[in-house]
Amino acid sequence: MLQGEHILIAELKRGSKDAFDQIYKLYAGKLLAYCVHYTKSREDAEEIVQDVFVSLWNSREAIRQEETLHSLLFTISKHRIINAFRSTINSPVYEDYVDYQNELSAGEDYDWIEYERYVKIVKEAICKLPSTQQRVITLSRFYQLSNKEIAERLSLSEQTVKNQLSLGLKTLRELLAKILVIFVISIILNIVNRWL
CATH class of the missing domain: 1.10.1740.10 (RNA polymerase sigma factor, region 2, helix turn helix motif)
Incomplete structure (x- = not known):
């Protein structure tokens, strides 16, 4: 082959x-x-x-x-x-997660508990944002819509969409930075435990 x-x-x-x-x-x-x-x-x-x-x-x-x-x-x-x-x-933590999963794939079954926890953390962080920011981030990042398309869909100006997206992502990064340190530590501990 x-x-x-x-x-x-x-x-x-x-x-x-x-x-x-x-x-x-x-x-x-x-x-x-x-x-x-x-x-x-x-x-x-x-x-x-x-x-x-x-x-x-x-x-x-x-x-x-x-x-x-x-x-x-x-x-x-x-x-x-x-x-x-x-x-x-906009989170570099996911790269660590993919690397972690690649380590597991070498000879062990995938363990998706950490992934599910990560998704839950992200969703909870998004839910803490004001509703307009939640909708703008969801449409922009999950559905890949342009600012113009989001503005038309939500009956907002493009500038408002741009502002809400910027504010929402900044707040989301701050929320995730506080929470994800614990998540990354748990991943590292799991990797270390698997090596021992």
């Missing part, structure tokens, strides 16, 4: 669409499952997988021949998941 991958990479670097199609067939399902696991959204996961393969095609000439497709594609996917989550919540 490894030899076959090196052949596929060589052909892909030469611009072979057949090689690209074979790579897609080999890895799209696995990447989708991986992304759904983290995003909890099939739609978001499908978008990330498509983005991963577009990135693979666009940067095909820069691929090093010694790379494996598995590590390359899953690394790209990991970064896309982190970027997607950051654009939603």
Whole structure:
């Protein structure tokens, strides 16, 4: 299989669409499952997988021949998941969480208790915001609407949307910074306990 991958990479670097199609067939399902696991959204996961393969095609000439497709594609996917989550919540803590889950995947079942706790913390923090900020952040970060689309949907001016988004995200970051220190410590303790 490894030899076959090196052949596929060589052909892909030469611009072979057949090689690209074979790579897609080999890895799209696995990447989708991986992304759904983290995003909890099939739609978001499908978008990330498509983005991963577009990135693979666009940067095909820069691929090093010694790379494996598995590590390359899953690394790209990991970064896309982190970027997607950051654009939603603007929180670097999720990168630590993905790294933590990658540690667990080496030989143990996934433990989603921490993830569920993290989601709960974020939702509780959003609920503490004024209702307009809650709606603006939800539409902007979860539904990826532009300020103009949010303004039309909520019957607000674009400037009001911009102001509410800025205020809401600032407050959310402050709320999460206070709460997430404990969360990160619990993740670190879990990792240490697993190593012992």
